[in-house]
Amino acid sequence: MQRRIVGAVYVLAMGIFARWKALKAMVNDVSSPFTTGVLTEVDSTALAALSSDISREQAMSIPAVCRARNLLCTTAARAILIAQKDGMPVSPQPQWINRTDGLLPPYHRMLWTIDDLLFYGSSLWRVTRDFDGHVLTADRVIREAWAIGADDTITVGDRPASADQYVLIPGIHQGILWHGTNAMPEANALARAVTTATNTPAATLEIHYTGDRPLSQDEKQSLTAGWVAARKGKNGGVAFTSKNTEIKEHGSFAEHLLIEGRNANAIDLARLCGIPASMIDASIQGSSINYSNAGLRMAELLAFGVLPLLACVTARMGMDDVVPRGTSIGVDASEMIEFLSKLNVQDDNTSAPMPAPAQLPTEQKAQE
Helix, strand or coil, X not given: CHHHHHHHHHHHHHHHHHHHHHHHHHHHHCCCCCCCCECECCCHXXXXXXXXXXXXXXXXXXXXXXXXXXXXXXXXXXXXXXXXXXXXXXXXXXXXXXXXXXXCCHHHHHHHHHHHXXXXXXXXXXXXXXXXXXXXXXXXXXXXXXXXXXXXXXXECCEECECCCEEEEECCCCCHHHHCCCHHHHHHHHHHHHHHHHHCCCCCEEXXXXXXXXXXXXXXXXXXXXXXXXXXXXXXXXXCCCCCXXXXXXXXXXXXHHHHHHHHHHHHHHHHHCXXXXXXXXXXXXXXXXXXXXXXXXXXXXXXXXXXXHHHHHHHHCCCXXXXXXXXXXXXXXXXXXXXXXXXXXXXXXXXXXXXXXXXXXXXHHHC
């Protein structure tokens, strides 16, 4: 009897070991170049050793970037992921599509994933699997918790990320923090110029001293500080000058630089984020896009801004280490199209609202 029990335990243990080896082989050796034991990034030039002088918090303080981010992330988060095979939805759907184990629901998982792709060019999900290796849940890992080393190894905390527990989602570029090193500092510089112009309308002034006695450095600084304080005072900028001082104005801020310059910078930031400039209220000279054709603006936002970022998620999560071979991940855009149809309002050039397209432009082109 004891021998039978020992034999049964041995067979059970060998079966578990065999299935563990099969699971390891399936996760590590089949299909996906992103999962080879320790999670690494294939393209070393894309994400390794990234350095940027602009932080996400600084970028979000720029109104044009903040609006572009909110439009892209909140619109993409409304997309419904769907697993399909041969163009038809599979049944049942994978559990991870509508399930997370963290504190955030799938909506916020997608929202912050798109945020990662936009700013940093990549996002990381932690997954749990059943005994057969199928993904059960997927949760986004906050960007501050993981990093890519000089050898392209991805670490979460201080430990290398295991390929069967994490899925790296590459973006369409290295992120706007990397590519926006000119446009975003320019936006901050223009904002500072506007603030200065608001506080001191005639900012470029000279206090010209005509007296015979040279002034000391402290006297110069005191005279300057008093003039500046009076200009900003509650008396409407009234200041006093003696017979030994003259005020010479050497010009002020060019109005076209402050207005047109900020508009041109907003257009550059819209291009950086991949959305139509009109979506962030930036005007392009000679453009006919305005508030009256909101449907066209929304279609451009979806086609050129939202869908490329969503494609990064669906392409990565459709690989064979996440879903069974032959299964792909797509996006159900019916809710987006319904919302787009409501934006086709009447204007001066259209006698009646134009019907919404049956499919988004990218989907129609793909089928052709």
